[in-house]
Amino acid sequence: MNTKHTYTFIILAIILLLCFVMNISLGSVSIPFSEVIASVFGNSNNESWQYIILDYRLPKAFTAILVGSGLGISGLLMQTLFRNPLAGPFVLGISSGASLGVALVILGSGLFGGIFASLLITKWSIVIAASLGSFLVLLAVLLVSSKMRDTMAILIIGLMFGSITAAVVSVLSYFSSAEQLQQYIFWGFGSLGNLSWNELFIFFLIYLFGILLAIYSIKALNTFLLGENYAKSLGLNVKTSRFIIIIATSLLAGTITAFAGPIAFIGLAIPHMTRQIFNTSNHKLLLPAVFLFGAIVMLICDSIAQLPSSDYTLPINAITSLIGAPVVIWLLVRQRKMVF
């Protein structure tokens, strides 16, 4: 049993590497493969090619890996914590929370006006606003959920928070300029290619912290599979563990939404794909598998979104759903049974 999983992991790691190479090889400018490799190691003679690879495609590919794996893992954490296969960062309103935070900064800055406004709309203020927004919404959902026994009710409450934030965004949009609106809508498309190496580094640090918390929670997550009362009877400090899992989720989903926009679908779908393929609920396997899967799917989606050799780039948000949703449907229909 263990050797089978080892092989699967090795194959997935090789696929990830291939996808990574493919991702940096493709783009609106065609660069010969040998030059791509040379550029990565800084040996290319063509300066503009080297610039494209090193300062655009490489950070973008790394961003794709962080976004895909991070969203997948945060989705996995939520699905286990709420013991609901429909849960995910988006369904529980975490992404809408982040959107609200960003909307307040981009659209609301008009209300403050003047120099203060231009000070507000820096990348960092957007990052902080998105993180705070997602954390607050998640906390609110959790607070309500601690009084609720029915998990379905929690999901509906999450959706309600989503509606509330959407409404607030609508009101803000009404009072905003066209320029601000455009900025907000573009943020909403999602984008992997906007990060410099410095920003990527900060992104990675927060991401890493979230992942470490997730790894630390593996045992608790497996215990949560039995339900909270069993978890408590097994000596687990349910409140603390739940809090750590929520912090991990909001760090991951919040920062990803902050740096790359609200990327739909990945958080919900990747854990399901992984469970179908690995056929397990054990988080010791699921966590690394979701990491690899998320990264692979995101790299593929990004490669497609680039529309290789054309000047157009499609919104990454549309691609993730267009590619991913049929895959999940196919997996579910093929197995005729949802594995959860």
Added chain:
Amino acid sequence: MTEKIKHTILKTKQLSIGYKTKKGTSVIADNINLDLKQGELIGLVGANGIGKSTLLRTLSAIQKPLNGVIEINNNTLENYAALDLAKTMSLVLTEQLMAKNLSVYELVALGRQPYTNWVGNLSEKDISAVKKAIEQTNLTNLKHRKCFELSDGQLQKVMIARALAQDTDLIILDEPTTHLDMYHKAYILKLLQKLAQETNKTILFSSHEIDLAIQLCDTMIVMTKDKVVSNSPCHLIEQGVFETLFPKDLIGFDKNTGSFRVKK
């Protein structure tokens, strides 16, 4: 057979259970004095809604008592750290298992959580405890099956195996025989009796199978509106306690057969 003195595992003094709400406290039962010995099989019976689950939830520290003391191995329940309690008492609850994609082995192994390291790796000792629990519940040939492939009766055995693997002095089961057919009801209770004798663990369960419990239990706890009585089934029959369990218009207790009969 055994001459050694069985020591008390669980003891309650003047225990009062119920719920505290904003409007005040609603007492479900009070003046509960129990003394559960090592290696005993104890059946808790009572009518629907009388508070069996509340009593079990209180004893298993899921909810707080309104008053009185619960002692486990001579320590008050409140003083137990969560992890120490997990090594002393294990539970089989009525709630549906959500994650049925675990194999039988994996699920039983979750019972070792209080003993495993931070990431939950099983040591040699853990593995042998899991293996033993699976053997004791006759699950060896189902070991690699997924939980969603199992029948209700098999799943109940798996949950009991999980509690066994937790290696505790006391196992509490909340209605382990619901949803099971007559054969499996008897099978599960007989299994519990065997486990109590073989492993010297104290096993407390609630059930509506009063006839079976009378035949198999060492001690029974009978909950009625007025009081909570505990004694050996024979004594309880003699004292006529079972007659007070239900309203008398429909069914009556037959002392000779130790079972309930529909009144003609």
